[in-house]
Amino acid sequence: xxxxxxxxxxxxxxxxxxxxxxxxxxxxxxxxxxxxxxxxxxxxxxxxxxxxxxxxxxxxxxxxxxxxxxxxxxxxxxxxxxxxxxxxxxxxxxxxxxxxxxxxxxxxxxxxxxxxxxxxxxxxxxxxxxxxxxxxxxxxxxxxxxxxxxxxxxxxxxxxxxxxxxxxxxxxxxxxxxxxxxxxxxxxxxxxxxxxxxxxxxxxxxxxxxxxxxxxxxxxxxxxxxxxxxxxxxxxxxxxxxxxxxxxxxxxxxxx
Amino acid sequence: xxxxxxxxxxxxxxxxxxxxxxxxxxxxxxxxxxxxxxxxxxxxxxxxxxxxxxxxxxxxxxxxxxxxxxxxxxxxxxxxxxxxxxxxxxxxxxxxxxxxxxxxxxxxxxxxxxxxxxxxxxxxxxxxxxxxxxxxxxxxxxxxxxxxxxxxxxxxxxxxxxxxxxxxxxxxxxxxxxxxxxxxxxxxxxxxxxxxxxxxxxxxxxxxxxxxxxxxxxxxxx
Numbered sequence: 001x002x003x004x005x006x007x008x009x010x011x012x013x014x015x016x017x018x019x020x021x022x023x024x025x026x027x028x029x030x031x032x033x034x035x036x037x038x039x040x041x042x043x044x045x046x047x048x049x050x051x052x053x054x055x056x057x058x059x060x061x062x063x064x065x066x067x068x069x070x071x072x073x074x075x076x077x078x079x080x081x082x083x084x085x086x087x088x089x090x091x092x093x094x095x096x097x098x099x100x101x102x103x104x105x106x107x108x109x110x111x112x113x114x115x116x117x118x119x120x121x122x123x124x125x126x127x128x129x130x131x132x133x134x135x136x137x138x139x140x141x142x143x144x145x146x147x148x149x150x151x152x153x154x155x156x157x158x159x160x161x162x163x164x165x166x167x168x169x170x171x172x173x174x175x176x177x178x179x180x181x182x183x184x185x186x187x188x189x190x191x192x193x194x195x196x197x198x199x200x201x202x203x204x205x206x207x208x209x210x211x212x213x214x215x216x217x218x219x220x221x222x223x224x225x226x227x228x229x230x231x232x233x234x235x236x237x238x239x240x241x242x243x244x245x246x247x248x249x250x251x252x253x254x255x256x
Numbered sequence: 257x258x259x260x261x262x263x264x265x266x267x268x269x270x271x272x273x274x275x276x277x278x279x280x281x282x283x284x285x286x287x288x289x290x291x292x293x294x295x296x297x298x299x300x301x302x303x304x305x306x307x308x309x310x311x312x313x314x315x316x317x318x319x320x321x322x323x324x325x326x327x328x329x330x331x332x333x334x335x336x337x338x339x340x341x342x343x344x345x346x347x348x349x350x351x352x353x354x355x356x357x358x359x360x361x362x363x364x365x366x367x368x369x370x371x372x373x374x375x376x377x378x379x380x381x382x383x384x385x386x387x388x389x390x391x392x393x394x395x396x397x398x399x400x401x402x403x404x405x406x407x408x409x410x411x412x413x414x415x416x417x418x419x420x421x422x423x424x425x426x427x428x429x430x431x432x433x434x435x436x437x438x439x440x441x442x443x444x445x446x447x448x449x450x451x452x453x454x455x456x457x458x459x460x461x462x463x464x465x466x467x468x469x470x471x472x473x474x475x476x477x478x
Contacts, residue, residue: 067342068341069341092343093343093344095342097338099335099338100335101334101335101338103334103335103336103338103342104336105330105334106333106334107271107274107275108271112267116263117339119263120263120343120344120345121344122344146334
């Protein structure tokens with residue numbers, strides 16, 4: 001099963017260049033609602049961390065906070081060495097977020113969407129084309145407008161946009177949702193390749209079996225707080241991980 | 257900043273070219289406004305020639321509202337605005353790109369409407385330089401102010417109804433100045449028009465400057 005790191009007292013782990021993510025009592029408010037209500041979390045570079053939890057627990061907000069898309073109201077939050085409270089824009093070009101939405105312009109073709117996304121993030125047109133080919137978005141599909149794509153195809157385009165950015169930190173929110181079997185296998189393969197190349201992955205998913213096979217460690221978030229695996233980043237694997245076997249029996253009853 | 261502006265403007269113009277919303281909806285809407293005003297006021301060509309400049313800019317203003325709304329609707333669909341923020345593009349570049357794309361669409365619209373005004377209202381041009389500068393300054397002002405207020409309204413659920421309420425009072429000086437300057441240009445009295453062109457230039461400068469400085473922060477809060 002995916003190792004659950006034991007809880008350790010707050011502050012045991014200090015900021016380190018080996019940490020991709022370091023949160024201490026991080027609070028993020030959506031209006032007046034604390035979507036993150038004091039998160040303590042360390043994620044080592046090269047780690048694949050699975051974030052589990054029920055709907056509304058704060059998984060998506062945690063990922064969006066790591067991407068610099070939602071603010072941190074109090075506490076400490078460092079991502080890839082950038083203090084999110086001081087400058088959350090600095091981290092954005094270094095992360096890739098696969099969220100619930102595909103971030104596509106419906107009237108642009110697949111090729112145009114990917115090229116714009118790549119060039120806007122400082123990547124090249126060639127990187128966009130390579131990512132497109134890797135995700136099987138070549139041929140006729142490249143010239144279709146995004147409005148004509150199926151949900152699974154939109155997901156592939158979104159994944160290709162992440163791949164084209166070549167991010168140091170992959171933030172994957174329900175990444176398998178909407179993909180067919182081949183697409184899911186390809187996603188897993190891309191994540192393993194990215195980790196082998198030194199990237200860090202934060203993965204929120206309800207598809208525990210698949211996600212656990214990718215992850216090197218997991219934590220549970222509920223009520224905007226990390227409940228298990230509080231601190232203590234696990235060392236990154238030297239090689240791509242051997243898929244761990246999930247243990248559904250250990251899953252908290254409230255997790256969907 | 258200029259590279260980012262060109263990238264965003266190119267993307268917005270490509271979206272408009274593919275969707276053809278401007279050609280199929282905005283331009284016909286503006287022409288309809290011209291025709292309906294002509295019906296409503298008087299079929300007497302002398303009256304129409306007198307009010308022509310004002311009607312022209314009212315039609316441009318209404319059509320500009322549609323264009324500005326459209327500019328931000330495409331960012332709201334599928335959360336593309338988040339992708340813009342994630343891209344790390346310079347806020348000033350995004351502003352100049354979006355305002356530039358709106359301005360290009362307005363120029364096309366103005367050319368079509370100008371033909372409509374000449375045909376429908378029997379208007380003759382006497383001072384082309386004044387008219388050209390009026391159109392340039394007013395278009396830049398409309399696009400810049402519209403883009404600033406567009407991003408302010410973009411994050412709100414009531415954005416579609418709020419935007420006209422925010423923008424129309426702000427753009428009233430543009431309407432007034434552009435109509436007066438055009439009036440002077442058409443009447444062959446350019447000296448009467450230059451003060452209005454200067455007002456348009458000041459308005460455009462203020463909103464372009466404000467947008468360049470503030471758009472990044474406004475995008476963050478939207």
